[in-house]
Amino acid sequence: MNSCAVCSRLLLVFSLILLSYNSYAVSAPKENAPQETTQPVKEINNNVIRWAGCGITKQAFMAEMAAGFEKKTGVKVDLKGGGATKGIRETAKLHVDVGASCRMTLPEADPSELHATLVPVAWDALAIIVHKSNKVNTLTTAQVKAIYKGTITNWSQVGGADAPIELFVRDGKISGVGYALRQYLFQNSDEDFVTEHVFKSSGPLEKAVEKTPNSIGITGVSSARRRNVKIIGFDNKVPTYENVQNGSYGLYRPLYLVTSPSPSKNVKLFVDYALSGEGKEIMRKNGTVPYTDALNLMRKLVIYGFGVQ
Secondary structure, eight states, rough: OOOOHHHHHHHHHHHHHHHHHHHHHSSSOOOOOOOOOOOOOOSOTEEEEEEEEOHHHIIIIIHHHHHHHHHHHHHEEEEEEHHHHHHHHHHTTSSEEEEEESOOOOTTTTTTGGGOOOEEEEEEEEEEEOOOOOOOOOHHHHHHHHHHHHHOOGGGGSSOOOOOOEEEESSSSSSSSHHHHHHIIISSTOOOOSSSEEEESSHHHHHHHHHTTTTEEEEEHHHHHSSSSEEEEEEBOOOOHHEEEEETTSSSSEOOOOOOOOHHHHHHHHHHHHHHHHHHHHHHHHOOOOOOGGGGGGGGGGGGGGOOO
């Protein structure tokens, strides 16, 4: 992609993100504002919102967010996973009411994604996870790249035991984690990873690392914290809440809620709730950085995600 195209895409991405966020932020309920008493518009089920998408978001804080919203409004959020791509496309096609994604839309990969509206709600780090018994504590950028390209194949090459490295990766090049890794590490969304261990979603990958002594994988830190795995450093920085918030940990990306261009009243209420003070506090209590707590991280989008090669 040439420099003019990159600049054009950058301006488009920033404009869409700011427009999506501001359109919801200006309507977000004030902490002590009176609640509307009008009845919601007629839907398939007025008391249920169908949610699908990013498994990392689901594992990180969405169950608590859904419970808080239901307590406040009486509207249940039915949570299904499926990954970022499903969250975007199923919402755009009106198969679900609201989605979740940990990557931006890629209309080049599927035109339906052009019809999805992304609202940034949080920041997540990509965490390097290994088995609890692994003695390695940190890896450099060069070492991670070499592991993914198959030129480092034994833990002894990075200060660990003399044992083969079993690399676990997500299926597909435009999954939330897979796409971010390719862009951050290789600046190439079509980069091939060398491994036989491929998983359809992040949850099974994380569970496999828990059980496999020589394994390594990368997933969202918001869900990794809830697993019985060891989170190791990246370039001598670990993905603590503070390191993500201040940007000193290099692998981070936004988490989005996804709506159709004309979301229902209940969906608007749910997005407003996620952006409210109460919603942000739910994220913080679960170790996730709310989007507005770290707006300085937007500069990372300069290298995150320009086009599918």
